[in-house]
Amino acid sequence: MYKLKPFERDDFPTIIEWSGDERFLLQWSGPSLKYPLDENQLEKLLDGANKEGNSESLMYKVIDSHCNEMVGIIALSRLNYKHRTGRIGKVLTSPTMRGKGLGKWMMKEMCRIGFEELSLHRISLGVFDFNEGAIRCYEKVGFQKDGLLREVVQVDGEYWNMFEMSMLEDEWKDQVSKKR
Numbered sequence: 001m002y003k004l005k006p007f008e009r010d011d012f013p014t015i016i017e018w019s020g021d022e023r024f025l026l027q028w029s030g031p032s033l034k035y036p037l038d039e040n041q042l043e044k045l046l047d048g049a050n051k052e053g054n055s056e057s058l059m060y061k062v063i064d065s066h067c068n069e070m071v072g073i074i075a076l077s078r079l080n081y082k083h084r085t086g087r088i089g090k091v092l093t094s095p096t097m098r099g100k101g102l103g104k105w106m107m108k109e110m111c112r113i114g115f116e117e118l119s120l121h122r123i124s125l126g127v128f129d130f131n132e133g134a135i136r137c138y139e140k141v142g143f144q145k146d147g148l149l150r151e152v153v154q155v156d157g158e159y160w161n162m163f164e165m166s167m168l169e170d171e172w173k174d175q176v177s178k179k180r
Contacts, residue, residue, distance in 0.1 A: 001066070002105055004113075007049065007059040007073055012042045014070055018094060023155055027128060028092045031153060045090075049075065058113070059090065062106055071097045074106045076114055076123075084121035084169075086114050091125075091134070103134070107141040115172040124166040135163065142175050143167045 015037070019025050022035035033041050049059035057077035064071045072093040079086045088110050093102050114120040127134050129148065143165040151159035 001064075002071070002102065002109075003063050003065055004060040004074075004109060005063055007046060007061045007075075009039075009043070009046065011061050011070060011073070012039045014094075015042060015073060015092070018092060026153065026155060026160075027131060029090055030126065032089075049077075062093075062102065070094070072102055072106055074110055076110050076118075079118070079120075081118075084119060086118065086120050086123050088114075088123060088125040099133070103137045104140060107138060107143075111141065111167060111172055115169050119169075121169050122166055124164065126162045126164055129161040129163055135165075138165055141167070142171055144171075 016039070019029075019033075019035075019037040025033060025035050025037055029037075033045070046059060049057040056079055057075055058079070059075045059077075060073065061070045062072035062074065063069065073090055074088065074092075075090040076086050077089055088107065091103065091106060093106075111123060114123045124146075125138065125143065126149070127138060129135075144167065146164045146166050149162045149164060152162045153160050
């Protein structure tokens, strides 16, 4: 069983350890974080998540209830309450948890928070087209591909394409009602 808790400064060393090389960092964090990842960058990320009032981002760590250890992080950001939209990002699991279904749980929990607690209408995300495991995970949760953004970033002279994906509140409600 897993649970979400607020991401904290004490979590920085673990995330830096998990962050990987330049390519992997870009893959899970997008262009907002730069290699090598350091505490200063995470501090800025956390400050953005901790703004009071109309917060722009909610940043969580995922705790494994059995061992009480952090096994992942995830954010719901770009919150726009007027248009009722948000964006999932910063999806990272510990190296030992990859491929074990944790990502699917994390995505479902972020959708539950976004649609049920925050009353969002649309939640989006971006995923590089070669990240087939993540794409399968997102589709299983109910996200649909909206389109392909071509050559959005350059890494080592190679351009990467990114799928834009989203889910709408009615699609979430349909999924939830089918499981009852």
